[in-house]
Each structure stands twice: as C-alpha cells, then as structure tokens.
Amino acid sequence: LPIPTLMVVDQDDAGITISGMKMLATSAAFCNDIWIGNLLPLAPDQVKQAVTCAIPCNVRGLTxxxxxxISLNAENQFDSPLTWNMDETDVLVMCDNVKVPWEKVFVMDDAILAREIYIKTPGHCYGNHQANVRFWSKMELITGLCSKVTKATGADQVPAVRETLGRIAALESTLSGMVHGQIEAAESWPEGYMTCNRRMMYAALNWCTENHSAIVDLLRELCGGGVFQMPASITVMHDKKLREDFEAYFQTPQMEAPDRMKLFKLAWDVVGSEFAGRQQQYEKFYAGASFIIRNHSFREAPWEHFDGVVDNLMSGYDIPEPKGARVAAE
Known part of the structure; x- marks a missing residue:
C-alpha cells in the first residue's frame, strides 16, 4: 500500500509534483486556492514531506x-438557525501527481523551516488571536442565551440560577480580559513590528479548548427539558387549528409561543443538534490535540525567570547552625 502522507514525488524546471493526502481543509469547497503546509513538527529526515505550497482547487489530480x-438536514432557518448557514464543510485533500509551479512553492526539503515559518513569524500568533476573538464572540452568544432562556422560563430570579448566570458572565469576562491583554501587552517582535502577546494568546487558546464543553454544559443545564418541549417544526404555524393550539398551550407569562420556540431552537443548535456536536469536537481539536496546544505555552514560557524567582527566594536562607552551637561558642 502507498504511504498516504502528502510528499514531493518529483521535480523539474517547471516545479514540483506532490502526491498523498492532507487533513483538514475546512471550507476548502468554497475556496479558490488551498494552502498546504506543516503546523506539526516533522522529523529531520522527513524532507520529502516538508513542503509548503499553494494549489488551485481546480488543478488536475486534486480531489x-x-x-x-450538516446543513442538508436543516428544513428552514427558524428550526435550525445555526445549522442553516454556519456549517463549515470539512475536507480531506487528496493529491495524485499534482503539479505545483515553483512560484507557488514556499518551503521545500527543510523539515525545521516547514514549521518555523509559522512560529518564528507572527503568522501563527495572528491566526490564533483571531481564533480567540472568534471564541469570545461565541461566548457572548452563549452568555446571552443563558440569560434569555432563564428569563423565558421565569427562573432568572432564583438564587441558584443567578449563581450560574454569574459564573458564565465571569467566564466571558475572563476571556475578554485575555483577548484585551494580548493587545495591551503587545510584543515588539519581530524587530520593527508589533505582534499580539504570544504567551497570553496561547494561554487563551488553551483556556478555550479546555473550557468549551463546560461552558456549553452551563447552557444545557439552564435549558433543562425546555428544548424537548417544542414542536418538530415551526410549520405548525401554517395550519389554522395547530397554530391556535400552539399559541394557546406553548406560551408562558414571560413569552409568546413562537418567540419561545425560536429561542429554544437556537439554544438546541448550540447544545444538542448535529451542528452542536460538530462544534463540540471542533473546539477541542481545531488547534491540535491538547499536548500540542500546551507545548506552545511551554515553548513561550520564560522558564529562566520562573527558576530565578525560586533561586532568589532560596538564596535568602541557608543551612541553620546546630541548636546550642551559638551558646556554646559564647
């Protein structure tokens, strides 16, 4: 069987030829070109895999x-508001002797440089700063949903519920602070340029991947069984008798039936739909497995400073003299 990893299989005066597969090209189906590279470290002998290039989506040999x-399962936007227009297609790219001209080849035969073009430049930092901001926007949506759902059920004044709302508000504010901190503590790096603070950015990235499931669970708990109480489809509003029953029995003192359904359908697309399941998996792994994300923080941490704090404290004391030695000397 052939080795599936994408690699350079040939080269000539016109360029290189690549074969193999790469994952994961999110939304590649909507793109003009695909960037192929290596964010994960390569072994020094993986020179043929150490290629960074760009290929058009209609090039011969690319599938x-x-x-x-997931959006195929959405009947309408009202019943599946996020699924309807926010599903990102995930694509595995397969190359079968794809020709790449030299002007579209950026790194070749250098396993170290293939990764360092991301971490030795601001590229990886800016890309993941944007990911932090994206997650923050998502946090604002979830925080708002927590508030709206409890108001819709009349539970917003219950002390235990207010505690949960306070917790989600604190979590949102925590991420807000980390995002602002990346800008306020920006680094003069590389020389002559400013970059978002890398340590704070990677810390926020780790925080997001660690906490997404727990954040969604807070909304899940506040929704309770409310997400299961709604009709299968808002098309009940198209039938006179069904509409009358729906408006009469699904309303509450806090909210009319269609508005309740609209709210809980949105909440379900965050906590329980197929779209929500994809989001759960995506938020855990889009930046890599947990050990990869934490290794970024390990790489950027000022370990000499931390070691120095310990050494400075320990330098202030020494082995004590034996008890009674001072008295005997006197």
Missing part, C-alpha cells in the same frame, strides 16, 4: 473528500 454537509 476533495468532504463529509456530509
């Missing part, structure tokens, strides 16, 4: 293997 779009 894109896409999972089934």
């Amino acid at each position: 894109m293997w896409m999972r089934q779009p």
